[in-house]
Amino acid sequence: MKRLFINSSGDIGIGEEPEPRIDSYEVLIKVKACSICGGDIKIYKSVREKIREIDTPFPLKGHEWSGEIVEVGSKITDFKIGDRVARCFANYCGFCINCRLGMPNFCIGIEHEEHSGGFAEFVKFYIPPSGGRGLYKIPEGISYEEAALAEPGTCAIGAVLKANVNPGDFVAVIGLGGLGQLITQRLSAYGGYTIGIDINENKLARASKWCKYVINSSLEDPVEKVKEITQGVGADIVFEVVGIETTWIQAIEMLRMGGRLIMVGVFTEPTKRFVLDRIFRKNITIIPSKGPSPLITPQGEPLIWRDLRDGIIKPSLIYDVFPVERANEAFYKQAYGDVAKGVIKFD
Ligand SMILES: [Zn+2]
Numbered sequence: 001m002k003r004l005f006i007n008s009s010g011d012i013g014i015g016e017e018p019e020p021r022i023d024s025y026e027v028l029i030k031v032k033a034c035s036i037c038g039g040d041i042k043i044y045k046s047v048r049e050k051i052r053e054i055d056t057p058f059p060l061k062g063h064e065w066s067g068e069i070v071e072v073g074s075k076i077t078d079f080k081i082g083d084r085v086a087r088c089f090a091n092y093c094g095f096c097i098n099c100r101l102g103m104p105n106f107c108i109g110i111e112h113e114e115h116s117g118g119f120a121e122f123v124k125f126y127i128p129p130s131g132g133r134g135l136y137k138i139p140e141g142i143s144y145e146e147a148a149l150a151e152p153g154t155c156a157i158g159a160v161l162k163a164n165v166n167p168g169d170f171v172a173v174i175g176l177g178g179l180g181q182l183i184t185q186r187l188s189a190y191g192g193y194t195i196g197i198d199i200n201e202n203k204l205a206r207a208s209k210w211c212k213y214v215i216n217s218s219l220e221d222p223v224e225k226v227k228e229i230t231q232g233v234g235a236d237i238v239f240e241v242v243g244i245e246t247t248w249i250q251a252i253e254m255l256r257m258g259g260r261l262i263m264v265g266v267f268t269e270p271t272k273r274f275v276l277d278r279i280f281r282k283n284i285t286i287i288p289s290k291g292p293s294p295l296i297t298p299q300g301e302p303l304i305w306r307d308l309r310d311g312i313i314k315p316s317l318i319y320d321v322f323p324v325e326r327a328n329e330a331f332y333k334q335a336y337g338d339v340a341k342g343v344i345k346f347d
């Protein structure tokens with residue numbers, strides 16, 4: 001079957017590998033769509049920019065996918081062939097220390113590999129016999145492309161829930177890639193004043209449809225601008241969705257006294273000039289939000305399905321869809337161009 005690979009020069013190509021074989025607790029899914037995560041882009045850029053050397057093509061896994069079940073293991077009762085499904089979050093056991101401490105997104109209790117990666121024609125997924133699973137059927141009316149954003153959408157909802165937003169709050173979001181866009185859409189349901197910040201005009205133009213303000217931080221000082229919008233006070237809440245030092249410093253500086261910083265961006269570089277003293281003196285609370293928590297409604301469906309159905313999150317206004325043959329272009333444009341979120345479509 002086809003799988004996306006990154007080669008030593010940093011280009012994305014389509015390679016061949018054996019189709020996955022399932023065991024009794026697994027299902028096999030024909031992938032329909034897989035979206036590109038910021039994490040995938042970090043790998044891509046590190047190879048392209050020669051930060052990381054690889055001599056053999058490196059398979060890309062992809063964890064934001066949707067598809068149709070084509071085979072079920074003998075012990076599977078919840079799913080059948082033909083079901084439309086998507087990965088909404090990671091499996092969790094419910095019993096390990098992290099699950100017991102209320103952090104199922106950090107579950108360490110399941111040894112079985114969860115899934116084989118969605119940048120391929122087929123993906124297998126493990127349904128744990130006890131505990132919670134991250135695979136769900138896609139409700140009618142939600143497309144495969146939209147459902148591919150179920151996992152980052154769940155990340156966005158979780159991050160916003162942690163921020164404890166109140167109506168009237170000034171909430172800045174630095175970084176309007178896929179996750180930043182999803183966060184700003186979710187925030188729009190709270191009646192706050194959302195301020196989208198990025199250096200890319202196209203991403204800002206998208207976000208301006210649901211943000212009260214947008215700031216191009218390559219043209220204006222975002223700290224000064226946020227101060228101006230908030231009458232000199234600073235933002236109540238800032239989401240940092242980039243994961244570099246410059247934007248972290250901006251986040252700290254644009255917060256009001258006693259504000260909250262929601263840490264969403266993934267740091268891969270060591271920090272050199274970060275001054276912890278500013279956090280101390282501004283009495284800032286830092287709230288990390290890593291990965292999707294299993295957020296499920298009282299009715300038993302992933303919260304993301306409700307958001308999609310109610311039109312709170314509208315992925316089609318965020319993503320650009322590319323056929324698998326154009327995967328290299330999708331990665332390039334998401335890393336360096338106008339694409340906020342690339343969705344790779346497999347047929
Ligand atoms: Zn992701």
Ligand SMILES: [Zn+2]
Pocket residue numbers: 092093094095096097098099100104106107108109110
């Ligand atoms: Zn666990």
